[in-house]
Amino acid sequence: MRAQAMLRRVTGLTVSRAAADRAIRERMDITGEVNREHYLANLTPAELTELVELVVVPExxxxRDAQAFSVAVEFVQARLALGAGSAGRAARAVRPVRILSVPCAGGEEPYSMAMALCDAGVPRSAFSIDAYDLSPGCVARARAGVYGRNAFRAQDLAFRERYFTSIGNDEYLIDAALREQVRFNQGNLLELDAHGRRYDIIFCRNLLIYFDKPTTKAAIERLSALLADDGILLAGYAEVPxxxxxxxxxxxxxxxxxxxxDAAPEPAPPAPPLAAMPRASAGRRAAGHAAAQAPAQAAPRAAARTPARAAPSPAAPTTPTTTAAPGAAAAPGASAAPAARAPAPAALLSQARDLADRGKNKEAIAACQAVLAAAPESAEAYFILGMLSEHAGQAAQAETHWRRCIYLQPDHYEALCHLALLAEQTGDSGGAATLKARAARIFQRRQKSSPLRAEP
Structure with a gap:
């Protein structure tokens, strides 16, 4: 079995060939193995766990993205107030609000939620938080509750004084009571068994972008089953479509x-905004795709890291062509037969999407180049080229293609999301935040203009 396929089977994640090869080389160096095939053929469960640790993204x-915590706190406050009022009992008699964080990385997200609720005056007995991550290493770090400088990127760090103790070397230990508030477990969302528990709030941010389309669908179905019918889900900004x-x-x-x-009623009106909530930082890996040239009929579709999701549009019919039979001669005095017509740019673009979906990257690149030869202003061709370059591990080339895409089409949501990711990965948090805000405004405009938003 190919390394990529093996890692995908184990984790559900779409791992690029470059990332898989890099992880295998690193583990071979550590274990002293010199033969790649022998290493892969003799993977023990423990060694497979170590290999997976190198391809998951615990960043x-x-x-992070503090607006989500503000909304979640308002939801909890409204839920507790509604429950107490309808039951005619004190808030202590209301069932605790159940919150899920998956994946939880090193615990930053669930601990942030716990701090936000405590800052808002929500009793600790009024909420419970479960947190899962695929990586045992991440779960161990989360349980330890020790964080370095990189974990404190919010502009307002007052929470650090309230909930952390400095232990030296720019490291801080979170309050023991908060550690007890969150239950951390190792687990894969696709196999997550909550033992009948349904959650009022689910955080699942920046996970689907690593999945292919079937896995994305399966993950969302699992999340839907875990979410209470009147609950809310907080996603990554590139995953909403x-x-x-x-x-x-x-x-x-x-x-x-x-x-x-879809069938759930609107949540109760939110409580007043929390003035003490830290402001948002830049987002994480972004991806997505929509046929922006078509009239808006629904929310844009998301793509993920691989070209298999780079263009989830239905294939357009191939433009018919006329060709002469081999060896056939024109009749004397007759007009020459019409020359074979090259496919129109739209048909070529559809072919490029289809080829990318099927993993035929070289052919997809050739199709995009043919589109650009006929229609140099095709932003979508540049977007697909960017996806193909990213899949090949050519980040700089991908950035060039996506910047050309938004030059030609400034409201290309998906290209903006990818550029925000690249900016974040290179440490340009300001640039990432600007690109992310642009993408958010575009998505909101699309939602307002979509006919589906008018439905009761």
Whole structure:
């Protein structure tokens, strides 16, 4: 079995060939193995765990994208108030609000939620938080609750004084009571068994972008089963389109990327904004795709890291061509037969998408180049080329293609998301935040203009 296929089977993640090869080389160096085939053929469960650790992406920080925590706190406050009022009992008699964070990385997200609720005066007995991550190493770090400088990227760090103790070397230990508030477990979302528990709030941010289309659908179905019918889900900003295609509706909270199930009622009106909540930082890996040239009929579709999701559009019919039979001669005095017509740019673009979906990257690149030869202003061709370059591990080339894409089409949501990711990965948090804000405004405009938003 190919290394990529093996890692995908174990984790559900779409791992690029470059990332898989890099992880295998690193583990071979550590173990002293010199033969790649022998290494792969003799993987023990323990060694497979170590290999997976090198391809998961545990990057996060405390109060990352803080608007989501503000919305979640308001939801909890409204839920507790509604429960107490309808039951005619004190708040202590209301069932605790259940919150899920998956994947939880090193615990930054669930701990941020716990701090936000405590800052808002929500009793610790009124909420419970479960957190899962595929990586045992991440779960161990989360349970330890020790964070370095990179975990504190929010502009307002007052929470560090309230909930952390300095232990030297720019490291801080989170309050023991908060550690006890969150239950950390190792687990894969696709196999997550909550033992019948349904959650009022689910954080699942920046996970679907690593999945192919079937796995994305399966993950969303699992999340839907875990979410209470009147609950809310907080997604990554590039993942909202995927959720809207699989039974979810965005909620009108600015830059929180909150959703509810399609059939669920609107949540109760939010409580007043929390003044003490830290402001948002730049986002994480972004991806997505929509046919921006078509009239808006639904929310844009999301793509992920691989070209297999780079262009989830239905294939357009191939333009018919006329060719002469081999060896056939024109009749004397007759007009020459019409020359074979090259496919129109739209048909070529559809072919490029289809080829990319099927993993035929060289052919997809050739099709995009043919599109650009006929229509140099095709932003979508540049977007697909960027996806193909990213898949090949050519980040600089991918950035060039995506920047050309947004030059030609400034409102190309998916290209902006990818550029935000690249900016974040290179440490340009300001540039990432600007690109992310642009993408959010574009998505919100599309939602407002979509006919689906008018439905009751």
């Amino acid at each position: 996060s920080w405390l109060f 995927s959720f809207t295609q699989h039974g979810f509706t965005p909620l009108p909270h600015r830059q929180a990327f909150a959703l509810k199930k």
